[in-house]
Amino acid sequence: MEENLQLLSYLESFLTDKRKELFKKVIEQRTNHFTVATQDVYQLHNTSAVIRSCDVFGIQNVHVVEEVNLKKIDREIAMGAQKWVDINRYTSTADCIETLRKKEYKIVATSPHKGTLLQDFDISNKAALFFGTETEGLSEEVMQEADEFLQIPMVGFTESLNISVSAAIILQDVSARLRNSGIDWKLSEEEQILKRLDWAKKNLKNSAEIIARFETSR
Numbered sequence: 001m002e003e004n005l006q007l008l009s010y011l012e013s014f015l016t017d018k019r020k021e022l023f024k025k026v027i028e029q030r031t032n033h034f035t036v037a038t039q040d041v042y043q044l045h046n047t048s049a050v051i052r053s054c055d056v057f058g059i060q061n062v063h064v065v066e067e068v069n070l071k072k073i074d075r076e077i078a079m080g081a082q083k084w085v086d087i088n089r090y091t092s093t094a095d096c097i098e099t100l101r102k103k104e105y106k107i108v109a110t111s112p113h114k115g116t117l118l119q120d121f122d123i124s125n126k127a128a129l130f131f132g133t134e135t136e137g138l139s140e141e142v143m144q145e146a147d148e149f150l151q152i153p154m155v156g157f158t159e160s161l162n163i164s165v166s167a168a169i170i171l172q173d174v175s176a177r178l179r180n181s182g183i184d185w186k187l188s189e190e191e192q193i194l195k196r197l198d199w200a201k202k203n204l205k206n207s208a209e210i211i212a213r214f215e216t217s218r
Helices: 002-012 017-027 044-056 093-102 140-145 163-179 189-203 207-217
Strands: 034-039 061-065 086-090 106-110 127-131 148-151
Touching: 002 189, 002 207, 017 189, 034 044, 034 093, 034 163, 044 061, 044 163, 061 093, 086 093, 093 106, 093 140, 106 140, 127 163, 189 207
Parallel strands: 034 061, 034 127, 061 086, 106 127, 106 148
Antiparallel strands: none
16 A cells, blocks of 8 residues: 555646645545446436436446446536546446445345335445336346335326436435444545545546656656
């Protein structure tokens, strides 16, 4: 970790004080306690909007399953969020679920019609929040594998919400409650250093050259 700290200090010496302070401020609010997974979302801008919401509410990792719909993340809609959020991509729902289970995440399927009401959702356990397609929702595979179902309480004539809207509502609620809890939700010191390193590299166009100079000067 000491070597990474030295490299981070060197890289950040090329950043403005304002940018360095922003990195420190943002990383303090990042979490892997919750993560988000989207499954074969047809509308590209919806996946991108979900990624943007994850950045806004401090969710560091997003898992994108593209088993049927293989598309590139819409950079304009994500508005650069894909630069700061880690996007994990899969061509198999089973692989995504297996990966998340190995990381001890509870699989939570969001649904407009059944499950725990959002305000009653227990935030104490690590959870992967799954969001499905606009037309059919989550696949039967996810529904069968889910440890819990989660729904947003609705009282109007409309029976469902757009996926990006649903994600924003849920993430705002659970992230706010998480930060007001006694749960150890922050990234570890090592995770924070590695992520700040990643951000610094992405922020410097000539980062490879700078790192090469650092290596030769040691």
